[in-house]
Amino acid sequence: MAGDGGDWTRHALDVLDASVQRAGGARRAIVEVLGAEGGCLTADEVAERLRERGRPVGMASVYRALTLLAELGLVQPVPIGQGPVRYDLVAPSGGHHHHHLVCDRCGRLAPFMDGELEAAIERAGARLPYRVDWHDLTFRGLCPTCSRAPRRG
Amino acid sequence: MAGDGGDWTRHALDVLDASVQRAGGARRAIVEVLGAEGGCLTADEVAERLRERGRPVGMASVYRALTLLAELGLVQPVPIGQGPVRYDLVAPSGGHHHHHLVCDRCGRLAPFMDGELEAAIERAGARLPYRVDWHDLTFRGLCPTCSRAPRRG
């Protein structure tokens, strides 16, 4: 759980130190929670984890920190489903990129990776007249548990 | 602009007639606007187009109609960027599926299609333990115009 999250945390704190005027405690705590949890959290979830750790932070600071991290390219906001937007970690150097699987019944969100798919996406991006910086693929359907259960369970 | 939008409109009205108790005028007008515009609209944009056509409809009715159409599998809500959700038309019978290109500078949204990419996505979906019903790929980056212009232009 702290595997590549730890890498990301260190990298993010470095970038932050290099681009920010003063190192406040709230922002640092937010980065640490994101790294420890591996990202894919909503703003509310970040605040909740911080509360659990005995380091409560105001929602405004959470949103401001997430916005700053997004501007620095350290996280990527991903609007999934109709709920609040989630923030994925961006790997330091073109590391693994994951995609999202959402269950329409139970709402569960699962990340997944697929090398062949990734390559096809890169090729498709290169064919476009845009300069593509980022992509996300979301699959919606039923997770194994929910597709086994009868409708309206 | 009324090409496959016309097909969709007819199909959607049929499905609606078959599954709805009473045929109100507002819902019908909303379906017609969606078909004529080719989808990819926000709720606000739907209401705006209806006003322009001299057939104003309350926002609540727009949202209720869009929710119903989504339940019937006629449209698909697509949360793009941080703005309001957009509603894509769902082709009657596994027709063309398009993906989205978003410019991070000007915010413009462009749909695109790519057969090879589509095939790779289908294969990847089949490899997953989920029953995949739908997918969307979003590319973010800079459109040709914005990538030509200097930063902060």
Added chain:
DNA sequence: GTCGATGCAAAGAATTTGCAGGACC
């Protein structure tokens, strides 16, 4: 005439902004 469809207005959820006080260099 009944019951669903519609629209207004109020409520609700998610996010942003304004401002006063506290923390860092």
Added chain:
DNA sequence: GGTCCTGCAAATTCTTTGCATCGAC
């Protein structure tokens, strides 16, 4: 000691819900 950071609260944006009325069957 000045300036950025933080957090509360109010404002904004997007969406849903309650309720009285209108219209289709």
